[in-house]
Amino acid sequence: QMVLIRRFEEKAGEAYSLGKIGGFCHLYIGQEAVAVGSLAALRADDYITCSYREHGHALARGISARGVMAELFGKAPGCSGGKGGSMHLFDASLGFLGGHGIVGGHIPLTTGMAFAAKYRNTDQVGVCYFGEAAVNNGAFHEALNMAALWKLPAIYICENNRYGMGTALERASAIYDISERACSYDMANEVVDGQDVLVMHAAMERAVERARRDKHPTLLEVRTYRFMGHSMSDPIHGHYRTREEVEDQRKRDPIAVWSQRLIEDGLMDQAAAKALDKEVMEEVDDAYKFADEAPDPEPGELYTDVYASTRQPAAGEAGAS
Amino acid sequence: QMVLIRRFEEKAGEAYSLGKIGGFCHLYIGQEAVAVGSLAALRADDYITCSYREHGHALARGISARGVMAELFGKAPGCSGGKGGSMHLFDASLGFLGGHGIVGGHIPLTTGMAFAAKYRNTDQVGVCYFGEAAVNNGAFHEALNMAALWKLPAIYICENNRYGMGTALERASAIYDISERACSYDMANEVVDGQDVLVMHAAMERAVERARRDKHPTLLEVRTYRFMGHSMSDPIHGHYRTREEVEDQRKRDPIAVWSQRLIEDGLMDQAAAKALDKEVMEEVDDAYKFADEAPDPEPGELYTDVYASTRQPAAGEAGAS
Amino acid sequence: MAVVTYRDALNQALREEMHRDADVFLMGEEVGVYQGAYKVSRGLLDEFGPMRVVDTPITELGFAGVGVGAAMVGLRPVIEFMTWNFALLAIDQLVNSAAKMRYMSNGQVGVPAVFRGPGGAALQLGAQHSQAFESWYAHIPGLKVVMPATPADAKGLLKSAIRDDDPVVFIEGEMLYNLKGEVPDGEHVVPLGKADVKRPGRDVTIVCHSKTVSVALKAAEQLAGEEIDAEVLDLRTIRPLDDAAVLQSVSRTHRCVVAEEGWPFAGVGAQVVDTIQREAFDELDAPIIRVTGADVPMPYNKHLEKAAKVDPARVIAAVHSVLYRD
Amino acid sequence: MAVVTYRDALNQALREEMHRDADVFLMGEEVGVYQGAYKVSRGLLDEFGPMRVVDTPITELGFAGVGVGAAMVGLRPVIEFMTWNFALLAIDQLVNSAAKMRYMSNGQVGVPAVFRGPGGAALQLGAQHSQAFESWYAHIPGLKVVMPATPADAKGLLKSAIRDDDPVVFIEGEMLYNLKGEVPDGEHVVPLGKADVKRPGRDVTIVCHSKTVSVALKAAEQLAGEEIDAEVLDLRTIRPLDDAAVLQSVSRTHRCVVAEEGWPFAGVGAQVVDTIQREAFDELDAPIIRVTGADVPMPYNKHLEKAAKVDPARVIAAVHSVLYRD
Numbered sequence A, B: 001q002m003v004l005i006r007r008f009e010e011k012a013g014e015a016y017s018l019g020k021i022g023g024f025c026h027l028y029i030g031q032e033a034v035a036v037g038s039l040a041a042l043r044a045d046d047y048i049t050c051s052y053r054e055h056g057h058a059l060a061r062g063i064s065a066r067g068v069m070a071e072l073f074g075k076a077p078g079c080s081g082g083k084g085g086s087m088h089l090f091d092a093s094l095g096f097l098g099g100h101g102i103v104g105g106h107i108p109l110t111t112g113m114a115f116a117a118k119y120r121n122t123d124q125v126g127v128c129y130f131g132e133a134a135v136n137n138g139a140f141h142e143a144l145n146m147a148a149l150w151k152l153p154a155i156y157i158c159e160n161n162r163y164g165m166g167t168a169l170e171r172a173s174a175i176y177d178i179s180e181r182a183c184s185y186d187m188a189n190e191v192v193d194g195q196d197v198l199v200m201h202a203a204m205e206r207a208v209e210r211a212r213r214d215k216h217p218t219l220l221e222v223r224t225y226r227f228m229g230h231s232m233s234d235p236i237h238g239h240y241r242t243r244e245e246v247e248d249q250r251k252r253d254p255i256a257v258w259s260q261r262l263i264e265d266g267l268m269d270q271a272a273a274k275a276l277d278k279e280v281m282e283e284v285d286d287a288y289k290f291a292d293e294a295p296d297p298e299p300g301e302l303y304t305d306v307y308a309s310t311r312q313p314a315a316g317e318a319g320a321s
Numbered sequence C, D: 001m002a003v004v005t006y007r008d009a010l011n012q013a014l015r016e017e018m019h020r021d022a023d024v025f026l027m028g029e030e031v032g033v034y035q036g037a038y039k040v041s042r043g044l045l046d047e048f049g050p051m052r053v054v055d056t057p058i059t060e061l062g063f064a065g066v067g068v069g070a071a072m073v074g075l076r077p078v079i080e081f082m083t084w085n086f087a088l089l090a091i092d093q094l095v096n097s098a099a100k101m102r103y104m105s106n107g108q109v110g111v112p113a114v115f116r117g118p119g120g121a122a123l124q125l126g127a128q129h130s131q132a133f134e135s136w137y138a139h140i141p142g143l144k145v146v147m148p149a150t151p152a153d154a155k156g157l158l159k160s161a162i163r164d165d166d167p168v169v170f171i172e173g174e175m176l177y178n179l180k181g182e183v184p185d186g187e188h189v190v191p192l193g194k195a196d197v198k199r200p201g202r203d204v205t206i207v208c209h210s211k212t213v214s215v216a217l218k219a220a221e222q223l224a225g226e227e228i229d230a231e232v233l234d235l236r237t238i239r240p241l242d243d244a245a246v247l248q249s250v251s252r253t254h255r256c257v258v259a260e261e262g263w264p265f266a267g268v269g270a271q272v273v274d275t276i277q278r279e280a281f282d283e284l285d286a287p288i289i290r291v292t293g294a295d296v297p298m299p300y301n302k303h304l305e306k307a308a309k310v311d312p313a314r315v316i317a318a319v320h321s322v323l324y325r326d
């Protein structure tokens, strides 16, 4: 899966430069182990929300490469019908409830989903992925306070990749260890190495158990790194970080860490690794071809899904006039 | 001063029942020692903002009883010209920059005033008073993070009177000790007994020194209690607290605590206390009479002070049409 | 028909819908133990318990988001804002989450939530507590905006709003809570999107909503004394707006006054004017005059406040001018 | 006259005003080290240092409030919102603090702050990142709203906004940043509250602002080919609106089309229509037609997005209809 995400994102970057993908496009390269390791600990009926950097989570949760790539292309078979886009991937059948574009905005949504699980007395869990820059936002503070106060089955995963766009963590937050913010809510917390998929997975399983069984929320601070620019329009290392730093971080490439271990443990050999990579490349190429050839949404789609009833309010026609 | 505030508020309550004061009116009875003890530690050029429960702070800062009472009456000589009202007392000449009605909304304002002090390289201090219910709000979180991050000369005084309207602290906040919230910002903090004016004063002096000299902000959690209802329309003990609890708290009336000490220390005798009270009563009665007889603002005042230029935008006339 | 207050009519609607549908719950500040800042939720905590009547911290952004999130997975939250002034803190969740979720998700995820509370001015609450934002919410595709003026409409429209599958902004009037009126017994539902003629008339149409309905009715009474027969049309739903009803009335009266509590610039009335002049240009015998709140922050002084508000006298003056009677 | 981009014109205005007045500072996300999300502040950090070019955490509510607070004590903050979509989180500070402070304090405390950043849609940014809120801010007494369409106006209006003693909402266009145009050398100030005829004409008035100005000019060119002489009136300032200029133009052309990027319901155009029909009813030979963005959240797909936006074809169609040419 990590390899799939890596290759997928590389392909998406390629498609973006070819103008086949537009808008903002935030790649997940470098952080793959976080989504893969954590989502593997969830159940099919759990709820997930993400920020706009969610291609990896969508794939790891099981949305097809075709469905995600087609959405990036804005095509009708995309997982959001081509109307959502890169930042707004959805698949309700998988409990994958969006890509959201407002930093911090989806954190209270997850608190609400966890509330619903408690309300209905199911043992579902609500999981929210966001970046380290979001923890300074009021939405984070309000949402975590309620989750802890009401003992909700929620897991807040802060993917600390050191930067919010061009702003280093320490230039935006008064404290360096984000996990300590949990003390304001008397919430369970852990600092996790996000470059090691197994470590990530183990930490997530502990958090899921706390949520599912004890109805106790957790804040996970996951230390990871963004190998690419913030979005396609941002250079890999702008004014805000050095090439050396990026090179240095690349040494802990989550995929290398993982395959190395498998090889050491004799669970995989170079050949198998190659085969896997080939297989993945084929899946990604297929997704690309599918997306490229897929149809655009019907023009009429412009006016659907604004309301449950397809009917538009009167002002709508004025707008179209 | 504490006695002045007490008598003033009693009079204001009286005037409210007589219909001479309208709108929301939040009395400060029971919390007098907080404003008096803390404001005495400030300099004339420091900046102060408060919530809507600010009559006491206004008086303690030096706005005349006449000016405050006239504002509650909505009269022209009121400290906000009768246009602000009970929740919006202002006196720029004293650095008293409002009464604000949106819970938490003035906390970032104070951070901005402290920023201005640092920007201009003066050694002024910005002080913000708010209730314990405001600490769950995002504005609190965002404002304190920036103050700590930028090392601003700000002091955040949380007047913890146990309730936000009818909601007990523990039903709104995931943690009981609000001062611990400071750990999220690596900010200095202290828990202070708000019923003892001298203790309050001493704690404030420490905070002011940290701010003025070290440019380090402080969060003070001041434990106090509201003897009256949330506002005039709220009974003293509704569904949310018991008569016993209120009676019990009244035993630590800040004015009793203080006068008792003075008398024990031989600094004041019953006679002097009586004399003081009489003097204060006269000042309050004078303020009441003044406010009652004072003129309303000119009708034309409706359209002034919307913009620096008195001229109204075209839409204004439409509105007046 | 029982005579009940607007407040109790809302309370009935909440109680009935919570009995009808276990997915409906009420969340907001002071809705439970305190019985509601304006007592709209009186008795509901005792009846339905703390899981369905939820007191929140003072975190409008947060609990509005909680409501949206719960609705995204199928619950039907009724989120109470103590007043709509405070909802400014939550507006990102209404506009960027609630209003767009269905569209961004290609119809996969709806937000069947109601956001309700009192809007507009009461008495001497000052600038920050006396604001009418209906034109803001009505500007947003994806939201519906409902503003009942009578107890019967309050009950019937709130029930419809709760059953609606889209996010509904339901704006009540603090000054209306004590208003008494007849409410049909038993199941009483009023459809969204339908205006209502509160008083039929031939000479001029007074378009209004919420608090300005009673103002318009008072004005109409006095006008009747001058042989001017005014029709009072209560929009009831601001979005979707019942253009047909407005056009129908104006094409009978050929003259129109639009009254609203809010500020003039790009208010609801401006949209009504735009629609009428576009669709019924040749029917108009005079320009449409709007009567709105004064274009200033609300002053505290009671005389200034009174002067800032819409009153029958200003509506009558506007009617005179569209009838060229002045 | 030098030819510069809209982006550089804004950069010049900031630089010149920061040199002129030590109380002026720039604060926002990525304005410093990153040189601005859209590079409007390029070079300013190096030139003025971190105390006057301040990078903030992602806390719109917080740093907008910091700006208001600093302005309350006399500084002149320029607060950058990376886009106005994110300002929804800060709107309480603009409406309840900035817009009301002077009034609530009886004129004692003003808020000479500028809030600026790009508004409206760019290309395929999706529903949450493609919104135009000018009618919202213009609805609020106490705020001024400015929206330049050209590099010259961008520079001249930003300088006026910074010098203005009231809170100014300054909405730029992401799609305009690369637009080139002549900007007068030296001190160049454009007064707030004055519309500008970008193209004179006799047959019809096209009222527009910001991005729709170039759309209207393109439409006017094509219309010229059909012997239709359209006047293009750029509002430039939305609040206070230059009613006089609008009425003057319409009373010459007797026909009007109003174009804007935003949603139709209670948009800026609705207010313009209201004003014209009220003040120039007898001058109108046809109903005023508005051309607005489609009344939907912005879709991501590029064809759907294009269909949702105002374009010359739709403006031309509207002109035909007010001229009864269809």
Ligand SMILES: Cc1ncc(C[n+]2csc(CCOP(=O)(O)OP(=O)(O)O)c2C)c(N)n1
Residues within 6 Å of the ligand: A053, A101, A102, A103, A104, A130, A131, A132, A133, A134, A161, A163, A164, A165, A226, A230, D029, D058, D060, D082, D086, D089
């Ligand atoms: C409320 C809000 N403000 C600003 C932005 C613009 N923006 C998009 S991503 C981003 C940085 C977020 O960084 P972080 O939370 O660390 O996530 P990362 O991009 O590192 O995954 C910013 C400022 C936004 N989308 N929403």
Ligand SMILES: Cc1ncc(C[n+]2csc(CCOP(=O)(O)OP(=O)(O)O)c2C)c(N)n1
Residues within 6 Å of the ligand: B051, B053, B101, B102, B103, B104, B130, B131, B132, B133, B134, B161, B163, B164, B165, B226, B230, C029, C058, C060, C082, C086, C089
């Ligand atoms: C944002 C916002 N939400 C709700 C309210 C209504 N309200 C006014 S005071 C108050 C309680 C505040 O309690 P606290 O902060 O403890 O201050 P106290 O009244 O105890 O002094 C509430 C909910 C408001 N003014 N602003």
Ligand SMILES: [Mg+2]
Residues within 6 Å of the ligand: A131, A132, A133, A159, A160, A161, A162, A163, A164, A165
């Ligand atoms: Mg980051």
Ligand SMILES: [Mg+2]
Residues within 6 Å of the ligand: B131, B132, B133, B159, B160, B161, B162, B163, B164, B165
């Ligand atoms: Mg309190």
